[in-house]
Amino acid sequence: MLVKTKEVAPSVYGITIPTPFLVGPVNVYIIEGERLTLVDTGVKTEEAKRVLEAELLELDYRFSDIELVILTHHHPDHIGLVEEFDHATIASHEKTKPWLEGDQRFFEQKNDFFRELYTAHGVDENIVALIEKSNAYYLKYTSRIGIDVTLSEGDRIEGLPGWSVIETPGHAQSQISLYRERDGVLISGDHLIAHISSNAIIEAPYKGETERPKTLLQYRDSLKKCLHVKRAFSGHGKPVEDPKALIEERLQKQIEKAKAIKNLLGEETLTSFELCKRLYPQMYTKQPGLTLSETLGHLDLLEEMNEVKAVNENSVYRYCKVD
């Protein structure tokens, strides 16, 4: 009999796949439900495909055996290889759709939105160019395919009895987690990661929305939704053995970071980009999108806590302390 050493929880198997990205390898999961399910696919490279094929074979499966693919969110390291499974049912959150379908109008509106956002937050032109270049680079590693089933909060999944969907937006607007009530197991995508804090990446409004979501505030709400989880299997790194402790630590660290940003602001009135440069003097040119998301996210949090306020002067936002 085949010994399935990759089993991380009953009927759940973890597979680790390399990516060319800074985040390192990504974890995908096989669930042996009524339908054989793959959660996330890894990135679209030859190497990732080879590794996924070989690892599946060790479980005695081929790509053609997969009947259901669930995508936790739209980032390329999670969805890149999905077109290899066009024979399977593809299920994901509604907001993964425009990314996977390559919706031109969505991408154009997104680009316009970010141009305006960056101008309003005082971001230098050369940094905007760097961000756009990096976005285009990531998009090379993804698939184009339609979604068969859209998943949202509380949904049960056909073919996967005992599992349900928890919407956990913050890291990505499309982020969902899969929860098994029987043993409190969560497949969390990038919502919970043990060794790094998930970035609450700023995104443009989606269809039917008019304003950008305040992603760090959303992320904090999504963290609080998962306090009951017993064990979480993450998109990157090791399982989260004590999700409650990790969540409480993350929530606390965000408050501490926000306060540090308020101190850095002192008595000055600064744009979020000026603050970003002070916070991340080395990193802001290397990872401009992420560092800006971090800065703006924590400014949103400080505004929510009524610790700072934003003043709009000539269409540029500047932040200062609330006395």
Ligand SMILES: [Zn+2]
């Ligand atoms: Zn991600």
